[in-house]
Amino acid sequence: MSADGTPPRMMPNNIIRFSNRTGWDPSPNRLSLELDRLRAEGRTFIDLTQANPTTAELGHPDEEVLAALTDPRALKYEPDPKGQFVARQAVATVYAQRHAAVSPEDIVLTSSTSEAYSFLLRLLCNPGDRVMVPRPSYPLFDYLCDLNDVYPDRYRLYHDGRTWRTDLAYLEERFENTRALFVVNPNNPTGSSPDGAERAGLERLCAREGSAIISDEVFLDFPMDPQRRLVTMAGSKQTLTFTLGGVSKAAGLPQMKLAWIVVSGPEALKNEALRRLEIVADTYLSPSAPAQLALPSWLERGCAYREAALRRVRANRQELSRRIGESGSGVELLECDGGWYATLQLKACFDEEAFVVDLLRERQVLVHPGYFYEFEGGHHLVLSLLAPQAVFAEGVGHLVSALGGQNIKVK
Ligand SMILES: Cc1ncc(COP(=O)(O)O)c(C=O)c1O
Structure with a gap:
């Protein structure tokens, strides 16, 4: 209420202006729609994009982390x-x-x-x-x-x-x-x-x-x-x-x-x-x-955690390399110097998004399409190597069999 008792002038909602810099396209991609659907149905899946070190079972020294605070x-x-x-x-x-x-x-x-x-x-x-x-x-x-x-x-x-x-x-x-x-x-x-x-x-x-x-x-x-x-x-x-x-x-x-x-x-x-x-x-x-x-x-x-994470990503990469090699599926695991990720390159160009959506829907395994990271050519998939080894091996088993099967729709 203003000093003379009249109600304050309200700006109608439809003339509030937002900055151009926040005018991002809000439409979800097909993968996030599928993820929302799975979650709404209470379904679980193997997350081969998991890159959260606090939930990767790397044996953090919890008490020491907190004591330092x-x-x-x-x-x-x-x-x-x-x-x-x-x-x-x-x-x-x-x-x-x-x-x-x-x-x-x-x-x-x-x-x-x-x-x-x-x-x-x-x-x-x-x-x-x-x-x-x-x-x-x-x-x-x-x-x-x-x-x-x-x-x-x-x-x-x-x-x-x-x-x-x-x-x-x-x-x-x-x-x-x-x-x-x-x-x-x-x-x-x-x-x-x-x-x-x-x-x-x-x-x-x-x-x-x-x-x-x-x-x-x-x-x-x-x-x-x-x-x-x-x-x-x-x-x-x-x-x-x-x-x-x-x-x-x-x-x-x-x-x-x-x-x-x-x-x-x-x-x-x-x-x-x-x-x-x-x-x-x-x-x-x-x-x-x-x-x-x-x-x-x-x-x-952090030394102990870093060693545990390194052991994990190296072991998971080895497992991925072995499974890809055995499958003879025309997929290449690209070399990398470091970090937590692995990139798979397919010989043929394919619909990356359709493949990852099918993989999630049919085999409950989540990986990222290469276009999320702007790989050129439409023939890449990206995985995090941080998941616990048994979970990773199971997910990779499903992924490799999907890659070797009929699921790749060549464009
Ligand atoms: C290359 C790169 N830089 C920075 C970050 C984020 O770091 P911070 O949590 O310190 O913002 C990430 C997170 O994954 C990353 O991949």
């Missing part, structure tokens, strides 16, 4: 825009173990890798600016870019018959006016990690054009080959580089919401980036004190 220092509000020093020190130790010299002063904590992307896009881009994101890759990039008014152009990763490579020539051609280049190392879902020559090419290009690299390394601790170490881009002196990681994968604790940005590059540029980034972070101060204080313990104790 009870540090009494959390009772006092002593915000630091970059994050608590002890937490940044623990992150620096992780990079020392990864053979990269990183100072705690060059680290900024965020509540998630997604938030880190947002901070960086706010730091680097004006509305309408262009960034380059890999294809195929992580499907969240479009949303992260939309929400920050940035245009996500694509650069190609191509399969050279053995592994996925960056199409540097394509990037060279289209790179002008690019504010930032996204690298996912190792990539989700191809599992590919750029080799030394690719990294050098990307750094040269970005340094030349005055662009920054954003290297998402949430899966860096998960090399597929036990003899191999995946190489971080943190510590680069050549070009401004932001390296992302977080407890979501490194400690298997996505619910704890803590991640980090490591800033590296030529000294003056790095310092200017840190100065500005600190103000962005100070505006939100988003990571909670208990989580920050728990980080040293989570990262240290």
